[in-house]
Amino acid sequence: MAIKVKVPYLTSYSCPNVCVMCGNAPGPGMNWSINKSIATGSKGTTMLLFSFPLCQECDTAIEVKMSTEFLKILFRFLAIAVLFLGAILDKKYFGELGMIFYISIALSILCLILGNVLPNEINQKGFTSEQRERRKRVKQSAEISSIKTPNFLNKNGSIIFIFENQNFATGFSLMNSGEILS
Numbered sequence: 001m002a003i004k005v006k007v008p009y010l011t012s013y014s015c016p017n018v019c020v021m022c023g024n025a026p027g028p029g030m031n032w033s034i035n036k037s038i039a040t041g042s043k044g045t046t047m048l049l050f051s052f053p054l055c056q057e058c059d060t061a062i063e064v065k066m067s068t069e070f071l072k073i074l075f076r077f078l079a080i081a082v083l084f085l086g087a088i089l090d091k092k093y094f095g096e097l098g099m100i101f102y103i104s105i106a107l108s109i110l111c112l113i114l115g116n117v118l119p120n121e122i123n124q125k126g127f128t129s130e131q132r133e134r135r136k137r138v139k140q141s142a143e144i145s146s147i148k149t150p151n152f153l154n155k156n157g158s159i160i161f162i163f164e165n166q167n168f169a170t171g172f173s174l175m176n177s178g179e180i181l182s
């Protein structure tokens with residue numbers, strides 16, 4: 001069950017030395033970051049970024065996501081590039097859009113199809129359902145529920161975090177003069 005922790009407003013916090021998702025020992029330099037932009041008077045917005053420790057297993061599950069996302073974007077980019085190239089070549093050599101352009105449309109569609117199929121294939125093959133489940137849970141492990149910047153009525157301000165891992169939430173609250181709301 002998700003735990004709400006209210007802590008004084010700060011731009012960084014001490015974290016318990018455990019994985020924010022599963023409570024395992026954290027891997028070196030591995031963390032899960034969440035961010036939220038807040039309004040800062042008339043000056044626009046500021047992005048707050050908070051990082052929480054992740055263990056090796058959770059970190060691996062997340063990396064997967066990143067690389068397949070990257071593949072999807074790469075293929076979309078290729079699809080557009082092929083289309084442009086076809087149009088440019090056709091204009092240059094034939095003065096109008098014709099055969100080369102039609103071929104490039106076909107190649108472009110092929111890129112889009114590959115871009116949808118390949119990342120999913122990689123996902124299914126290389127990674128267990130446990131890893132896919134873990135990835136989903138890491139994404140839900142920490143959330144920002146609300147931010148109140150310090151003002152003259154409330155000089156500490158506050159941030160309310162929501163954690164899925166109870167031990168992490170308790171430790172985080174203790175280390176940052178917080179209180180558990182639920």
Ligand SMILES: [Zn+2]
Nearest residue numbers: 019022055058
């Ligand atoms: Zn973990």
